[in-house]
Amino acid sequence: MKRYYILLILLTGFACNKQLEEYNPSGLTTDQVFSTPEGFETLVNAVYTYNRWWYGKEEGYSISEMGTDLWTSGTGDKYPDMTQYINLQASNTVVSGLWKQLYAAINLCNTGIGRVDQAGYTDAVRKTRNAELHFMRAFYYWHIVEMWGGVHFTVNETTGVETTANRTPVDTFYALIFRDLDVAINDLPLTTTDYGRATKPVAQAFLARMCLTRGLNERAAVLADSVINNYGYSLQAKYADLWSMSNLQNKEVVWAVNYMKNLVFDDRVDATLYPNGHSRGANNGHLMFIMKYDDLPGMQRDVTNGRPFNRYMPSLFLLNLFNENADSRYAATFKQVWYCNNLKTAPAGMKLGDTAIVVTKYAVTNADTAGKKYRVYDRNMVYAANGGGKDRTHYISLQKFDDPTRASMSEEESARDAFIIRLAEMYLIAAEAQFKLGNNAKAADYINVIRKRAAIPGHEADMQITDADITLDFILDERARELAGEQLRWFDLKRTGKLEERIDKYSPDPAANFQSYHTLRPIPQDQIDAVTNKAEFTQNPGYQ
Structure with a gap:
């Protein structure tokens, strides 16, 4: 999405315990803004912007790629407590920042879902915007439940100060995720002219990922196969073609965060909303x-x-x-x-x-x-x-994320889009699902499609595999070769129950500190401190 609007984030309301004198120069209220199509559009567009706190960002890489079998710290690593599990605790600024932004996104989704019927839309537009909000809520709740487990859960708009939080089972989160994605698949359009919006195939692709996560392998295979065959997506002829700055919006990309070429609009610094000084910005x-x-x-x-x-x-x-x-x-x-x-x-x-x-x-x-x-x-x-x-x-x-089109050698921001879902992942999901269903030959067929694309000319035979090669570890290895750096690895290892095993075998730096409880992240200390029902809303096990 190329547009995001600051007004709406302010209007959705986050309270603190300081006494402030409020002044609203426009005279507009939340009810007034959200009761018009123009006003409600700003809400829906704002919902997408929270992706920019995670995808293509240092905090997102440190929490989703690091602390796995694929990476270790360079000398510039800012968060070794996260990336190498060195005394990881609730004070970590990555978990605190992402927790706040994800729950702000959830609140905005809940607000929109609760108000969309009063937005003055035509029936067709209302249906689409409602479906987008359900999709985005599912997407954000997935990040929350995988990172922190059975933490706070709500489907209602927060309009004032709330001093209690609940502990909700993981199954409840996933039940909502699946219901929301059913709405999205039923009501989203097949395509969009506004690159970055959710569509029906985007929702199907994400649901395929969710089905694989929850062991619904037959459904995962069907959904992944549908995305592969029914919507006009295709693998790029060469793997290297994916990463060219002149070819970012290509037919292999199912969904991406669309960062703008004009970096001014990528919202790098706003002293009110993003006082940490680096905010979202563009891709880094x-x-x-x-x-x-x-x-x-x-x-x-x-x-x-x-x-x-x-x-x-x-x-x-x-x-x-x-x-x-x-x-x-x-x-x-x-x-x-x-x-x-x-x-x-x-x-x-x-x-x-x-x-x-x-x-x-x-x-x-x-x-x-x-x-x-x-x-x-x-x-x-x-x-x-x-x-x-x-x-x-x-x-x-x-070098997949290099940007030789930046204006200067010191420019920190890049207009590179951050790929969230691409077609190659669908082949890998289908392969893993078929393997778990006992269909190794089918699994090999799916993997061979992406290995054929990856083969250096003249070495196609060297890249082909058979059903005898298929194991869960081989599939994880293939995901590493295809998706390294694309902010899926921690989720992959947790989903397959391989996080601790693979770190111990292949990544000695984080292995020195990893404990079994690290499969969940610590709840931020400022969240623990803020609630009044501390006996009910407790820290995740293992963290102080």
């Missing part, structure tokens, strides 16, 4: 996974190579999942070579455009690098013997 995934290259010989920071925040580095396990001689996804996903762009610091004889840095997942010898002008970082320099991080500053870097 391009900052998070880049190694520190700009102080090495022959290099300086530029737009092409990106601004290195040095937050996250791939686990050695993730890198080793790829056969880069057959699978094009490795080269499309990771950057291993940097080329000289600064003669002032370059070694003698190095020219602009020559190789300046190579990072490799293999061990190299002195003989391999003898006579080379460029700097080499091999696996033994970057990773410890157990696979944990050793040099957390120089490493193979995720």
Whole structure:
């Protein structure tokens, strides 16, 4: 969605215990604004904006990709308590911030659902907007229930100060999620001219994900297959094509957060609503996974190579999942070579455009690098013997989210859309569902579609698998190869019951601190402190 409106977030009302003198210069009330089609449109549009707190944002990556088998901390990691479970507690600012924004989104959805009949819409528009609100409520509640479990649940608009919270079973959350998605699928349009809005296939795709989460494998397979075959989506010819800044709105994308090219409208800072100073803004995934290259010989920071925040580095396990001689996804996903762009610091004889840095997942010898002008970082320099991080500053870097179209080398914001659901996930959902139904041959067929797309020409046979290859671990490995960095990994490992096992096996940095209770996040301490029914609304087990 390209539009979001600040007025509505203010009008939906969050109270505090300070005594404030209120002044409303417009004279408008919530009832007045929401009783007109024009006013209600701002509510629906505002509902979508809460996606921007999660998708393409540092906090979202730290809570959904980090602390898994695929990543570990770079030297710039701001939240090691989250990403490596180092004394993770309720004071963590990531869980506090996302909790508040998700519940603000839920309240806005509830407000809209409760008021849409009085908005003055035509029947057709009312039906669509109501369906959008139900879809978005299901989407936001999924994040809440998976992260925090059976916490506060409501379907009613909050209009004043509430000092109590409830503890509601997880099954109740999912019952509502499924009811809301049924409304969405029944009433959403097949397509939209307003890129980023929910549609019927978007709702079906998300319901397929929910069915897989809840063990409804037959229904998950049917829904995923429907999205694959019935709505005109298609895989891009090359995996690398997905990540081109000139090709973001392509036929593989089922649903995305649409960040604007004009960064002024991406709402980076608003002192009233976003006092933390970085707010939502545009996509900042391009900052998070880049190694520190700009102080090495022959290099300086530029737009092409990106601004290195040095937050996250791939686990050695993730890198080793790829056969880069057959699978094009490795080269499309990771950057291993940097080329000289600064003669002032370059070694003698190095020219602009020559190789300046190579990072490799293999061990190299002195003989391999003898006579080379460029700097080499091999696996033994970057990773410890157990696979944990050793040099957390120089490493193979995720490049899927790079944005060479930014206006300057220091620009933190990117207009890159953040993909939430794409077609390849539907093939993987269908495959996992068929595997769980005992149909390994069908599962292999689905996976082979995306592996065929990923094959380097001439290596198609190397990429094909058979039913004998299909296991749950193989499917998780394939999801890693296809979806690394796309903010699904923590959900995948939790859904399959593999979070602790895979961390212990493949990610020694978070494994040093992970406890079984970390499959839920701590409820923010400011929430615990604020409620008056503390005996009923208690902290999740394991957290202080």
